[in-house]
Amino acid sequence: MTADRTDVAEFACELITRRQQTSPKRLTAPGPTPTQVEMLWKAAAQAPDHGLILPWRFVQVSDGGRGALGEAFVQALCERDPQASAEQRAEARDKAARAPFLALAIARLGGDDHPEIPATQRLASLGCALQNMLLMAHAQGFGAGLVSGQALDSTALRTLFGLASEERAVCFVAVGTVARPKPMRLRPTARDFVTQL
Ligand SMILES: Cc1cc2nc3c(=O)[nH]c(=O)nc-3n(C[C@H](O)[C@H](O)[C@H](O)COP(=O)(O)O)c2cc1C
Numbered sequence: 001m002t003a004d005r006t007d008v009a010e011f012a013c014e015l016i017t018r019r020q021q022t023s024p025k026r027l028t029a030p031g032p033t034p035t036q037v038e039m040l041w042k043a044a045a046q047a048p049d050h051g052l053i054l055p056w057r058f059v060q061v062s063d064g065g066r067g068a069l070g071e072a073f074v075q076a077l078c079e080r081d082p083q084a085s086a087e088q089r090a091e092a093r094d095k096a097a098r099a100p101f102l103a104l105a106i107a108r109l110g111g112d113d114h115p116e117i118p119a120t121q122r123l124a125s126l127g128c129a130l131q132n133m134l135l136m137a138h139a140q141g142f143g144a145g146l147v148s149g150q151a152l153d154s155t156a157l158r159t160l161f162g163l164a165s166e167e168r169a170v171c172f173v174a175v176g177t178v179a180r181p182k183p184m185r186l187r188p189t190a191r192d193f194v195t196q197l
Contacts (some may be wrong), residue, residue, distance in 0.1 A: 027176030031100025111166025
């Protein structure tokens with residue numbers, strides 16, 4: 001039993017330490033199969049959730065939805081910069097085509113009948129769900145990453161994804177096959193972030 005636990009701990013440690021950000025532009029086909037996507041959602045569902053209020057949701061962007069997402073990125077750009085060039089608009093549109101699996105992570109920061117659970121705890125829960133998904137994607141042999149940007153708060157994107165006033169789009173999670181691996185980054189050590197009371 002002890003040996004088994006050691007194996008599990010070593011596996012978990014290896015999985016966690018091997019995870020790294022891969023930007024969507026480095027993620028190509030094949031992406032996760034429908035069964036593997038179900039495992040990603042199952043991993044998300046394991047997130048801690050104070051009060052069991054499920055303060056987040058995801059919207060998976062299907063192949064058919066990529067065009068509308070691209071248009072929303074263009075509109076978001078034009079909301080910020082009406083003078084955006086054709087090249088900048090094309091670049092914004094192209095972002096919607098990246099990564100075989102793409103889903104928007106949405107946090108519900110309030111507005112329901114659980115005022116005792118503050119926005120900080122709701123975001124923490126979503127962060128755990130995201131990390132679980134990233135780790136599962138790595139366990140499946142894929143690369144994965146999170147991507148955000150100013151478009152997330154745009155009217156165009158909020159409208160496309162049907163966000164309620166109390167909801168906030170936090171980031172996209174992207175999963176796929178790593179086209180060009182990159183070196184691992186240096187990690188902080190416990191000394192960098194732990195003090196004693
Ligand atoms: C909520 C959230 C949003 C993020 N948005 C972006 C982004 O827009 N672009 C990007 O390159 N990375 C984004 N990242 C990923 C970080 O850049 C990445 O985690 C960081 O570079 C550290 O790399 P690591 O994940 O390999 O440790 C985001 C991460 C989080 C938690």
